[in-house]
Amino acid sequence: MAVRLKFQTTDSQEIELAKRYWAMDEEGTYLERVADLLPFREINQASMVAKFVRQICTAYDENQICPKCDGQIQIGGRAEAKKSLQHSYLPCEDCQKLQQEEKQKQEAKERAELEAKLAPHITRAREMTISYSELPDDAVLILQAIHALVGPRLTQGAFSLGDCEGLTPQGTGGLIDRLYKQDILQDDPSAAEPGTYYLQEGALWFSKASARYFLPPDPDLGGSQAALNTLLDRKLSNSVALTDLWLDHAVTDVMCYLEYQCDVHNHVLDAADIEKIKATVRHGMRKYSVAQMWFIMWKVTRDAAALASRSYYNSETAAATIPNKIRKQLEIADQGTEPRNEWTRPEPHITGSLGMEFYSHFGLDEYSRGTEALAMFDRLDGKDSSDVDLHALAAAFMKTTLEKERALFALGAFAEMVRAGLTTEDALKEAIDRNPGLFQ
Ligand SMILES: [Zn+2]
Structure with a gap:
């Protein structure tokens, strides 16, 4: 017989049943059909026999060798026995148990290493402050846009990249990364999903997709609504x-x-x-x-x-x-x-x-021309884009267009700029800039 049995029963009838169940000839063909073993006590269905035999004895297939310890592999029913000697794909139960224990030990060790690396990172993130009044205008505008998506979680809680998908037409557009690299936004390991942080060659890494970010509090105002308001009400001028x-x-x-x-x-x-x-x-x-x-x-x-x-x-x-x-x-x-x-x-x-x-x-949107947008930003600085004498410019505008008999066209161009919201001076400059042919 190619199957070795280890009995958990001393009942001779049960031992006899198990032996008959597993009995085979030299070619591995079973000597009796399972149905022929029935009835046995209250068992009268063939499908119940294997289950009962498993309860009263453990069967090891002498044809299946554990790749780890060369021991025999435990099998649970006739179909699992092999007819010729071979190495099993999976190790025996004892070796699997050992492997499992080894794996758990390794995981526990890696968890401990990760936690040791994470602890100072968490402390640093919690103790970090950032002066809101010193944040540059572009960062403030991005933070305002993030606030529009995540609300007070910006400073009181944490948010993910997924929460900021609506930041630009192309998702976050790299803006969260940009503020993170500038040390303005911080990541919060304690708010992230398990598995977000990992060690690679001793260095701490995290997956951006599941990381959680936040804006550290202001050193004077904390992370309160009042602090947030200083960001939201900032007069932008850079x-x-x-x-x-x-x-x-x-x-x-x-x-x-x-x-x-x-x-x-x-x-x-x-x-x-x-x-x-x-x-x-x-x-x-x-x-x-x-x-x-x-x-x-x-x-x-x-x-x-x-x-x-x-x-x-x-x-x-x-x-x-x-x-x-x-x-x-x-x-x-x-x-x-x-x-x-x-x-x-x-x-x-x-x-x-x-x-x-x-x-x-x-007031900028997809229809705002670059020239207008850039001139508008220039004006925020209080810079005057030119020292041109406006009176002289206006006089030249009218004189040239009259001479060229293009007065109506010139007035139309000027009116268009005024309707677009420019001041009289800017409308004049734009009308001239855009129609160079008129003034040559
Ligand atoms: Zn083994």
Whole structure:
């Protein structure tokens, strides 16, 4: 018999039943059918026999060897016995138990190491303070946008990246990371899900997706509503920081649209091309509006799709023309043919809470031209963009347009700027800047 039995009973009838159940010839064929062993006492179903036999004896298959200790493997029923000698895939029960204990010990050791590393990190995060009044304007505007999404959890609690998905048209847009790297936002291990923090080669790491972030309290005002109000009521005036953040936001808003158009036309852009496009778009945003850029993105992706169907192009070479096509469109625009500015925001493409902060503070949206936005930020600093004598400028404006018999056009251009909300002086400067042909 290739099955060794270890009895837990001394009842001779039960021992006899177990022996008959497991009895086999040299080829491993069982000598009796299970049904032939019945009835046995109250058991009269074949399906119950194996279960009963398991209760009264343990069976080891002499044909199955444990890969760890070379011992025999315990089996629970006829189908599990092997007809020829082989190593079992799984170790025997004793070895599995040992492995399990070993694994638990190792895990406990790793947990202890992790906790030892985490403890000072938690203490540092809890003791950290940050002076709200010294935070730069761009960070304050981002914090206001985060507050619009997570409310008081910004300072009293913690929030995740997932909570901030509505920050920009492209999720968090890297803004949480940006504040974290600037040591403004902190991570809170005690609020994170288990498994978020781990050790790798002795260093502490965490998964951003499940980490929890918070803004440390102000050293004087704490994390109270009053402290938060100083952030929410901040008068923003740093033109350099705000211009940079506006350009970042505008680029995200344009790239989101480009991504959508690329999906529509099955264009796949490589990482290097995306970086090139971002740089071009960022430069273009100093002059044009997001909506004008959307129009350009719409046009170039459609043109590239038309190219892809030509015999000497494929989808890859056609997509690779997109960065240059964008530059070309901007050159055409710079030479005087302004792109359309009434392109509509697609339904699933949100402005995001940062964009809404720009709108509520400065009235900026996708239709705001870069020139206007940048001039507006410049004015926040109290800087006058030029020392031009306004009286002389106004006189020259009227004289030149009268001489060229373009008075109505010039007044129309001026009125358009006033209607867009510019002051008399700025409207005059813009009307001149935008129509250089009129004054040459
Ligand atoms: Zn073993």
